[in-house]
Each structure stands twice: as structure tokens, then as C-alpha cells.
Amino acid sequence: MKGRAEIHEFVQGLLTASGDDGPLADSDSLLFSGRLQSIDAVEIVVFLEENFGIDFAQVGFDKEQIDSVDAICTLTETVTKSN
């Protein structure tokens, strides 16, 4: 089970790979602010599927669920509890 630190590190890695070396706060918007693109959202989806067993086809997908580290952590906690 991975936690907030791993999620933060993963998102920071995506930002760095897309040329964004700015600081990342857990509440920062990632997709709606334009810091990450749709293809990066795909990377986040795959990360959550592989590491948290989240099946978005079942729980429903909304970009707001993965728009910040905080939102991702909330999603993983909700799904873990419901399992």
C-alpha cells in the first residue's frame, strides 16, 4: 500500500518530465490549471490501477478526482475503505 508521499513523488515526476520544475503543493491543481495534460492523466490512471487496484470503469472517472495530490489521496482512501 502506497501513501501520500509516493503519490506526491509520482506526480512530481510527471511534472518534471513535462518540463515543469516548479514547487508542488498537495492542493495544487494539476489538470484544470494546465500543468499536466490528458496524456499525463492517463499515467496517473495507470498508476492508480496498478498500485491501488482502482477500476475506474467501476467507480466512474472524473478528472476532478485526480486534479491534485489531495484529491488523489481522497480517492484512494475512499476506494480502499469501500473495498
Added chain:
Amino acid sequence: MSGMATQTGFANAKANGLAEFRLIPRIETFPAVVSFAQTPLGKVALLAVFGLGMRVFIPDLWSVLTLMVPLALITFLPEYRRFVLAISPIAFVVVQTNSDPPLLGLTLAVIASAVFLYWCAMRWPRSRFGQRPVLFLLTGFVALILLARAAAPRSLPYLILWGLVGALASYLWFIAYALTDRNSKPAKELTLELTALRPLWGSTNTPFPKGAAYLRRIEAKNSEQLAIVQLKGLKLLLWAILLKVCQTLWNRFFHQYLLIPTPDQSLAMSVHGTPVALHLRWACQLLAYFELIFTFSIFGHRIIACCRMAGFNALRNTYRPLSSTTIMEFFNRFYYYFKELLVDFFFYPAFLRYWKKHKRLRMVFATFAAAFFGNSLYHLLRDWQFVRDNGLWSDISSYQVLFFYNAFLAAGLCVSQLRKRDSMPAGFVRGRLLPAVGVGFFYCILNVFDADERMFPLIEHLKYLASLFFIHF
């Protein structure tokens, strides 16, 4: 040593200065300007300059005033923003179509149906409709077209059904966004949903900027944020004006002075057996690449500038496309909100459901679902008049060039995304310049198949493409 350090520092400062240079200053970062924009006098000045700027694009003074009055209300009474924005588009529909009562009635019926469907999706999210609302919407729209096609020509059902198809077609993707707004509260946020339903600031058939879920995230929350967003809107409008001036000069120089044909003209001449010289064929393909960027930048900037004036800090529709180093990046930067539509309604649903065990196949399948299937469906549904006048099969077969265009684009996007996983070479030339030239070359070639008029069959476009490389058949 210290001298060298100073020189280096000077060089860095100079380089930073160049990088920081802005043709239009970042006025939204000047505290004095932001403070002034919050005063009554500042608001009047901002609105006046914006209104003058809009006249460049809308020559009719009355139309500019009908846009500026709601924007003024929002600026001075931001607490009524959602209400003003919700009723303005409906009021415009009533004013514009009151001379045609059936059309007005059908349009209002579509808006009422949209609200009803939205309420159903929010009320019963676990129902079959609530889980796949866009699938139901698109299937229903196709069924409506087939029904209208089956009606006897010029009969009353024919007129009503095709009128309904026309009204619904312009709202289709706006309703789709409303139906997928999972976090909306129907009782509280109906005004925001109505705001996003063909908004005041204008749109194509593609919703700018997406739906109410996005608007909720980017809405200015206080007077300082509103001032900053409006200053950014004014800046973007100035950009649009600047680009329009450049576009006019560009057209005069290349097409009126040098007499370089457009790609459509060049293709037509090749088809009729009188092709222009090879260098002119290449020149017009290259020019068309830049001209498309001009066109999309100008209309996108104008719409987003108005959206920002209304208090929503939306991302630009076109953002530095020439700096793209991959085909995917260009697609994202060139027509952002259309790409978002394809991603939201076609890519994600396919990616999240199918081929989960096969990483590459999963990506390719989802990309084709969006860039080929979604893109083709969007254009087929947009051009419903062609189905009415010529029939469904005739419409589909006339789209052979578009289908090829979409398949070619989808293949390019797949390769681009799969290659993105590898590391990019370093350095300006190998890392940025050459990839950007490669991207430009791809889209120049792709533009050979970008034919809205559908005048010539696919084979003529293929012959024309081959002729660019000295191949004639």
C-alpha cells in the same frame, strides 16, 4: 574571476531579459493596475477598452453592445454573475429567433430537454442512463436523424423533425458536458449549467471552455481575482487583434502580391490537369500550416478573452503550437477544447474499459476511438444538413477524405504517444528545433486531406500528395 562572474551574470540577465520579454506586458501582475481595475473608474475603462477591441471582430455596434451590457453587469455586480450568464444566452435566442416562432419553440424545447436530461442524470447516477449518459444522448441523436430522414419530404413531421435535429445539433456537446458533471448539485447550480449551455462568450459546436464542472473550478472568487482575470482577458483580446493584423498582412503579401494559391486552389488545378509548379505546391502547403494556426488562434483567443471578461480564468484554446516537439503536443496546443472533447467523451471511456492487460494496444485503441471514431462522428453529426439533402449513405461516402485524414492523424498520434515514453534528445537543435520541424512537416502533409468542401474523391488527394514527391500516377 569576478569580472568573468559579472560578465556571466550580465549574459544571464540579458538572456533572462529576452526570455522575460513580452510584446504585451503582463499587466495582471502589476499591483497598481490590478488595484485600479477594481475601482469603478477602472472597471469602466476596462470595459470601454474591451468593447473597442471587440469592434475589430464585430463591426455591428448593436451586437457589441448586447455583449458588453451583460459583461458590465457581471463586472459591477459579480454576485449576480451566474444569474446574468444563465439568462443572457436564452434571452439572445428569444431576440434572434422571435421572427421564426417554430424555430424559437424548438430551440426552447431543446433547452428544456437538456435541463430535464441533466436533472435525470444527477438524480439517478446509478441508473443505466446515469452511468452512460453521453452514449444515450448520441444514440438518441442518431436515431432522431434517421427518423427525420424517414419522414415524407416537406410534410409537417419532416419540418418539425429536421428543425429539432438542427436545434439539438448546436447544443449536442454542451448537453454532453452537462450530463457528465458528476459533482453538480441540480438544485443549487442550475444557473451554472445554463451558463455553459451555448455560453454568452460564444463557441463553435465545441464547447468553449468545456462545461460547468470546469467553469466551477476557474471562476473568480473575489474582486481581486476578477480584476486579474479580466486583465488577462483584455491582454488576450489584444493578442487576437495583433494576430489578425499579421494575418491580413500575411494574406496580402503571399496570396495577393506573390500570388501563391491556397491548397484548395492548387488541388483543383492539379485535378483539372493544369497543376501549378512544384515549389508553389509546397509553398501553399507550408503557408496553409501557418494560416490554420492564425485562424484558430484568432477565433479561440477572442472567445476565451470574453470568457475571462465574464470572470472565468479559462486556458487558451491555442497556446504556442509552434513550440510543439511531438504530434500529440501540437494536437493539444492547437485546438485544446476540441481535443478535450475527444479525450473526455471517447478516449477515456475506451481507455478505462478495454484492453487493460495490454498497455500499448490499450493506448492505440483509445487513441483511435478518439481521433478517428470520435472525430469522424463529430463532423458527421455537425453536417446533418448533408444527410437531410443527400441521404445518410451519400453523406458517409462523401466523407472518405475526412476518414482518411482522421485515420492518418490517429496513426500519427499513436506513434507520438508511444515514442513519448522514450527520452527526448538534449540540446536546442536536436531537442527542440528538429522535432518542431518534423511536427510541422507531418501537419503540412496531413493538410492535403483537410478538405471541408468535399469536392474531390480521396484518390485525387492521394495523387496530389504523391506529386509533391515527384510521383505521378
